[in-house]
Every structure is written in structure tokens, then in C-alpha cells.
Amino acid sequence: xxxxxxxxxxxxxxxxxxxxxxxxxxxxxxxxxxxxxxxxxxxxxxxxxxxxxxxxxxxxxxxxxxxxxxxxxxxxxxxxxxxxxxxxxxxxxxxxxxxxxxxxxxxxxxxxxxxxxxxxxxxxxxxxxxxxxxxxxxxxxxxxxxxxxxxxxxxxxxxxxxxxxxxxxxxxxxxxxxxxxxxxxxxxxxxxxxxxxxxxxxxxxxxxxxxxxxxxxxxxxxxxxxxxxxxxxxxxxxxxxxxxxxxxxxxxxxxxxxxxxxxxxxxxxxxxxxxxxxxxxxxxxxxxxxxxxxxxxxxxxxxxxxxxxxxxxxxxxxxxxxxxxxxxxxxxxxxxxxxxxxxxxxxxxxxxxxxxxxxxxxxxxxxxxxxxxxxxxxxxxxxxxxxxxxxxxxxxxxxxxxxxxxxxxxxxxxxxxxxxxxxxxxxxxxxxxxxxxxxxxxxxxxxxxxxxxxxxxxxxxxxxxxxxxxxxxxxxxxxxxxxxxxxxxxxxxxxxxxxxxxxxxxxxxxxxxxxxxxxxxxxxxxxxxxxxxxxxxxxxxxxxxxxxxxxxxxxxxxxxxxxxxxxxxxxxxxxxxxxxxxxxxxxxxxxxxxxxxxxxxxxxxxxxxxxxxxxxxxxxx
Numbered sequence: 001x002x003x004x005x006x007x008x009x010x011x012x013x014x015x016x017x018x019x020x021x022x023x024x025x026x027x028x029x030x031x032x033x034x035x036x037x038x039x040x041x042x043x044x045x046x047x048x049x050x051x052x053x054x055x056x057x058x059x060x061x062x063x064x065x066x067x068x069x070x071x072x073x074x075x076x077x078x079x080x081x082x083x084x085x086x087x088x089x090x091x092x093x094x095x096x097x098x099x100x101x102x103x104x105x106x107x108x109x110x111x112x113x114x115x116x117x118x119x120x121x122x123x124x125x126x127x128x129x130x131x132x133x134x135x136x137x138x139x140x141x142x143x144x145x146x147x148x149x150x151x152x153x154x155x156x157x158x159x160x161x162x163x164x165x166x167x168x169x170x171x172x173x174x175x176x177x178x179x180x181x182x183x184x185x186x187x188x189x190x191x192x193x194x195x196x197x198x199x200x201x202x203x204x205x206x207x208x209x210x211x212x213x214x215x216x217x218x219x220x221x222x223x224x225x226x227x228x229x230x231x232x233x234x235x236x237x238x239x240x241x242x243x244x245x246x247x248x249x250x251x252x253x254x255x256x257x258x259x260x261x262x263x264x265x266x267x268x269x270x271x272x273x274x275x276x277x278x279x280x281x282x283x284x285x286x287x288x289x290x291x292x293x294x295x296x297x298x299x300x301x302x303x304x305x306x307x308x309x310x311x312x313x314x315x316x317x318x319x320x321x322x323x324x325x326x327x328x329x330x331x332x333x334x335x336x337x338x339x340x341x342x343x344x345x346x347x348x349x350x351x352x353x354x355x356x357x358x359x360x361x362x363x364x365x366x367x368x369x370x371x372x373x374x375x376x377x378x379x380x381x382x383x384x385x386x387x388x389x390x391x392x393x394x395x396x397x398x399x400x401x402x403x404x405x406x407x408x409x410x411x412x413x414x415x416x417x418x419x420x421x422x423x424x425x426x427x428x429x430x431x432x433x434x435x436x437x438x439x440x441x442x443x444x445x446x447x448x449x450x451x452x453x454x455x456x457x458x459x460x461x462x463x464x465x466x467x468x469x470x471x472x473x474x475x476x477x478x479x480x481x482x483x484x485x486x487x488x489x490x491x492x493x494x495x496x497x498x499x500x501x502x503x504x505x506x507x508x509x510x511x512x513x514x515x516x517x518x519x520x521x522x523x524x525x526x527x528x529x530x531x532x533x534x535x536x537x538x539x540x541x542x543x544x545x546x547x548x549x550x551x552x553x554x555x556x557x558x559x560x561x562x563x564x565x566x567x568x569x570x571x572x573x574x575x576x577x578x579x580x581x582x583x584x585x586x587x588x589x590x591x592x593x594x595x596x597x598x599x600x601x602x603x604x605x606x607x608x609x610x611x612x613x614x615x616x617x618x619x620x621x
Contacts, residue, residue: 005034005059012058013051016084018578018600023048025202030055033138033174038197040144040188041176044204045321046299049176050077053140056174057114058086062137063107065170066116069143069155072275074116076297079572081114085602090116091127107134119157122164132169139165141192144175148187149357159191173197178321179314181386183360204317204386208324209332211378212397213371216307216335220251223305226333227257227285234278235303236322237287238310240340248307249287262288279569282556293319298569299326300576305333309340311347312364313371313385326577336372338463341365363480366473373467374398374474375405375507381474408468408506409497411460412477415468416490416498418453419478422446424488428469432462471506544583551618552583558614562607573607574598586615 009030013019022030029041029052043049057064068074074090081088089103089112106112107130115134121127139161141147147158165173175192177184189197214222223237237252239245242263252259258281260274278284279298286292290311304323310316316334324330348361367385374381379393392399418431426434426446433440434448437455448454457465472478477494481487496502544552556570556579563570574582578598587593593608594601 002031002035005031008059009055012055014600016058016086016600016602017051018084018596018598018603020597022051025200026051026055029174029200030059032198032200033172034059036172038172038193039174040185040193040197040199041174041202042180042185042200043176043178043202044206045178045318046206046208046325046327047178047202049142049178052176053138053174054081054086054114056138060137062135063110063112063131064114064138064140065122065131065136065168066114067119067122067139067141067158067161068116069118069146071118072279073142073297074118076279076569076572078116079568080297083568083572083603083606084600086114087112088114088116091121092116092118093121104130107131110135119155119161119164122168123157123160125167128164128167132167136168136170137172139168139170139173141173141175143177144188144192145177145180145184147191148180148184161192179318181314204383204388205379205390206321206324207379207393207395208327208329209320210329210395211320211332211382211393212402213334213336213378214397214402216337216340220248220307222333222335223248223307224252224255226303226305226331227252227255230303230331232283233302234282234284234298235286235301235305236293236319237285237305237307238290238319239287240289240308242289244307245287245289252285252287257285258283259285259287262286262292264289264291279571280563280567282560282570290315290319293322296322297325297571298322299571300328301325301330302328303331303333305335307335309336309344309372310334310368311344312361313367313382314364316368316371317382317386326575328577328580334372341369359486366470370470370474373470373507375403375471375505376475384476404508405505406508407503408471409500409503411457411468411506412472412497412504413500414453414456415465415472416478416494418451419488419490420498421451421453422448424481425486426488428466431469432457432465435460435465436462468506472504475504477504544580547619548583551586551615552579554614554618555579555582555611558611562610574603582611582615586619588612588616 006027009027013022025043026048029039032039033052033056041049041052053064053066071092071094074092078088078090089106091100091103095103107115112134117127141161143153146153146155148154173193175188177188180188189199216222237248239248242265245261245263249259249261260277262271262274274286275292278286279296301323304320306319310319320332323332344365348358348365351358371378371381371385377392377399378396380390383390414435415431418434422431422434430442433443434451434454435457437458439449443449460468469478472494476491477497478488479491481489490498493502497504559570559573559579562573575598578596581597585592585596587596590604590608593599593612594604
């Protein structure tokens with residue numbers, strides 16, 4: 001039975017969705033769902049979480065109910081499923097009465113395989129009765145981290161889902177998310193799933209994303225320099241305030257970019273129009289506050305830039321995760337300043353939350369600041385924040401040599417000695433005063449002015465010592481105790497550094513004192529190593545030929561025409577990755593067209609003749 005399910009899954013993957021093989025983790029999750037288990041699946045953005053409930057929906061009799069927090073996400077996924085020949089629908093507040101009547105009739109006739117529903121719609125008794133009548137068997141909960149108060153997007157209505165599932169007669173749950181640390185995963189399991197559920201935790205790594213961060217300088221020259229590499233590509237630029245969004249969008253338009261604004265202060269209709277343009281057209285730069293993005297299922301976002309520091313490590317991961325969802329190379333750059341860090345501290349301190357929550361938020365911000373100032377591979381540092389080990393990636397600014405590293409072993413030993421001699425019970429600000437020999441009431445009360453480390457670090461400023469502690473944390477030499485999160489301890493490597501058995505390097509750009517040496521000259525966006533201008537790349541990072549790039553542009557133009565005619569996002573027709581494969585293969589028959597990545601049976605029938613005509617016109621021979 002299991003072997004037959006696996007074979008049927010692969011067949012549907014090819015016939016319906018046009019993919020040759022599952023991505024890592026997908027087949028195991030699908031098998032567990034089909035075996036009748038409750039499942040928690042934590043997979044990075046772009047790893048194909050949707051297929052983990054879409055394939056079971058096609059394999060099993062009955063109806064799959066997908067819980068989604070955003071109407072835009074429902075609409076796009078339903079459009080893509082219908083384009084692939086799958087009977088799908090959405091019940092939400094933007095449906096017309098006629099649409100609701102049509103969907104209700106189809107559900108009662110059991111002619112729908114997947115229905116997307118918001119939690120607010122699910123509380124209605126008529127909706128519950130309808131889903132029970134339609135034979136609902138699986139509840140797939142998208143963005144499942146919303147159930148947890150420790151997550152970054154807590155939504156209380158998610159906690160009602162177990163009762164609503166029972167009211168709908170649904171016996172099984174699949175919870176999926178891309179951003180969930182251990183406390184959030186525990187909440188998801190405890191609140192949404194059975195005790196004997198299966199958990200699949202996959203790597204958070206997104207190797208196709210290039211990671212870069214730099215201290216922000218005056219003006220927007222750094223952003224403009226980065227954008228110059230992405231002419232004609234779609235991307236997102238995040239800014240901190242509504243005013244900065246509008247000002248930056250205007251500056252980008254003056255520089256020749258098709259830039260749009262998006263923030264909560266805009267007219268709702270205009271904001272919706274801008275979102276639709278971003279989804280449906282190529283080459284749009286969306287300048288937005290973080291109000292934009294969740295539920296945006298656009299696979300061909302080629303860059304995400306931050307004009308200011310994000311709010312947390314999870315927010316950063318989720319926001320950059322909107323780039324490169326198709327698996328092709330994508331670019332990120334985050335600009336930050338000391339002022340950003342101070343603002344985030346104040347926001348946490350002034351938030352209407354308890355002290356336990358504030359401590360967690362401060363630690364998450366600490367992890368983000370450590371990522372900004374890390375002396376080692378950014379990908380290693382980012383993944384370590386999620387409890388995952390990795391080798392240097394070679395695809396971040398640190399690996400590319402953007403920062404000059406200097407020996408900091410002596411400075412590190414002074415800092416770690418201060419931690420050990422105070423039993424790890426004091427924060428970096430107090431330890432900095434200890435190292436600088438500053439007499440304070442707390443210093444004398446605890447007797448720290450009598451320690452050998454008192455005053456041994458007068459040659460560095462308070463800001464430099466802050467950077468030292470941040471870099472020690474980012475390098476994995478200092479961490480919070482697993483059993484006592486308020487206590488700092490040294491890792492095994494940290495103990496070796498303290499004993500003088502292991503050297504450590506720091507970024508010279510963050511240290512102005514004795515360690516400061518002349519750093520390599522940086523580009524306007526903060527990188528020393530050159531990056532290529534925007535080019536069309538395959539999933540293996542190979543450049544297309546001139547002929548192939550010309551054909552790709554013609555295929556994109558035809559796709560845009562079809563998308564406008566059908567009033568759907570361009571990626572509903574075909575993803576960029578599909579068009580790139582099409583440009584490489586240049587199929588001239590329907591049989592060859594069916595072999596293109598992302599071309600299933602329904603799309604082959606609908607689009608083969610149209611795109612083959614473009615190929616023949618571009619290459620008459």
C-alpha cells in the first residue's frame with residue numbers, strides 16, 4: 001500500500017504539477033499524512049509546503065480544508081490549482097453572493113478537492129455544516145506559527161481551530177510553517193495536534209539566497225547601487241515608516257524604476273491595486289513597510305532589501321524568504337544603524353507584554369544584531385539562531401571578503417574572563433563597565449571592582465565592547481545556558497579561546513581602538529567583492545546564452561499578455577523557472593513541451609501551441 005501511494009504521488013506530481021521529483025522532505029510528509037497521522041511540518045519558504053497537502057488532497061477521497069490567514073494567499077493558490085486542472089475554491093469575505101452560491105453547490109456535490117477558509121469564516125455554523133456535508137477529512141493549517149504567543153505573528157483565533165475541526169467532522173490535521181523555533185513548535189504541537197503526531201523539521205537553509213548586511217550611511221546610495229544590479233526584475237524594499245516608504249518610492253521612480261508604495265496609511269483600494277500590480281507584472285519594485293508580504297506567493301522575487309533593521313531574527317528570515325521561492329538565485333541586503341537597534345530596544349520595553357515575553361524579544365533582537373556584526377559566515381550565524389549547524393556557504397558578504405578580520409584573541413579572553421568571574425549572571429552592559437573600570441553602585445555592591453578584570457579594557461570604547469560581546473555570541477563562543485536562559489556560558493570553543501588554545505578573529509570595522517586596521521575599500525552597498533548585474537540564471541547558477549536570454553524575454557512578454565487577459569498573476573501562467581527551462585529546451589512539439597519543468601497535463605493542453613509559436617517566431621530555423 002505504501003509503495004502504491006508513493007508511486008501515485010510521483011505520478012500526480014508529474015501529471016498535474018509538471019515536476020519530475022519531490023523536493024527534500026515532501027514525500028515523507030505526504031506519506032505520513034496518507035497514513036492517517038497528525039503532522040507538523042516545518043520547512044523553509046520555497047521548500048514546497050503547499051504540495052504536502054495538495055498531493056494528499058488529490059490522492060484521498062473527500063475534501064481537504066486549508067486554513068489560511070490571508071485572502072490574497074487563498075486567491076493566488078486557488079488560481080494556480082485551477083490552472084493545473086484541480087477543483088479548488090475559497091470561502092472568504094470578498095466572494096460575491098453568486099460566487100458563494102456556486103462554491104456551496106460544488107461542495108455539496110462533492111466536486112471540490114480543496115477549499116481555502118479563513119478562521120473567521122470557519123466559526124460560522126453554516127460553514128461547519130457545509131464542510132461536514134462535503135466530506136471534509138483533513139484540516140491543513142498554513143502559517144501554523146500563528147497559534148503561538150511566542151511566534152512573531154500570534155493570532156488568537158488560531159487557538160479555536162481544534163474545536164472547529166471537530167465541529168466540521170474532520171479527523172486529521174497537518175500544520176505547516178516556515179518559521180518556528182522550539183517554543184513555537186511546542187505550542188503548535190500542544191494546541192493543534194494529537195499527542196502521537198509526527199514532526200518533520202527540515203533545514204532552514206535557503207542556499208539560493210545571497211545574504212549581505214551593512215551599516216547604513218546617509219542617503220539611499222547603498223540601496224540604489226544594489227538595485228542597479230536588478231534592472232527589470234521584481235523585488236521588495238522594506239522601510240521603517242510610512243513616510244520613508246513614500247519618499248523612497250518617489251526617489252526610485254525618479255531614478256527610472258517602476259516603484260510602488262505599500263503601507264497601512266494608504267487608501268485601501270490603492271494599496272490593493274499596487275499589490276495586484278506587483279503580483280501580475282514583471283519588474284515591479286514594491287517599497288513597503290512590513291505590513292506587506294505575508295501570504296504573497298510570488299515565486300520570482302529576485303531581491304529583498306531592507307533600508308532599516310528588521311524587528312527580529314524570525315521577521316528577518318521570513319522577509320528575506322519572500323525572495324527566490326522558485327529556487328533560482330536571489331539577492332538580499334539589510335542596512336542597519338545603532339539608532340535602529342536603540343529604537344527596537346525601546347519598542348520592546350514599551351510594548352504591552354509581560355516581562356517573560358520581553359526577555360524573549362530582547363534575545364531574538366540580540367540574535368539579529370549578532371547576525372549583523374558576525375565575524376563568520378552569515379549563513380552559519382543565521383542557521384545557528386535556529387539551532388542548526390552549517391559549513392561556510394561561500395554565498396554571503398562575509399565569505400566574499402566584505403570585511404577585514406583581525407586577531408582578537410586577547411580582547412576575547414578579557415571579555416570571557418569577565419563572564420566567568422561574574423558566574424555569567426550579568427549582561428554585557430554591566431560587563432563593559434567592569435572591563436572599563438567604571439565605579440557604579442552595582443559594581444561595588446557585587447564586589448566586582450575587586451576582580452582582576454576590573455579596568456583591563458579601558459582601551460576600547462563602550463560601543464566597541466558591545467560589538468565584542470555581540471561578535472563572541474555570533475561566533476558561537478558565548479551563549480545562553482540551555483537550562484537557565486538568563487545565564488551566559490562559554491561554549492567548548494569559547495573555553496578553548498579563554499585558555500589560549502584557539503585564536504579568534506573580529507571584524508575590524510566594528511573596532512576603532514588597538515585592533516583597528518585599514519579595512520578594504522567597500523562598495524556603496526557594503527560589499528568589497530563585485531556582484532554581477534542582473535542576469536538570467538538557471539537553478540544551477542549558470543548564465544543563459546544571448547539567444548536563450550532573448551527567447552526568455554519573448555516568453556515573458558507573452559506570459560504577461562496572457563496574465564493581463566486572464567486577470568491572474570503572471571506566475572499562475574508559468575513560473576520564471578519554467579520559462580527559463582523552456583528557453584533552454586526550445587520545444588517545438590507538444591510532446592517536447594510536456595517535458596518542460598512545471599508543465600502539467602492541463603497547462604500543456606492550454607498553453608503548448610501559444611508558447612511554441614513564440615519559440616518558432618524567435619528562432620525560425
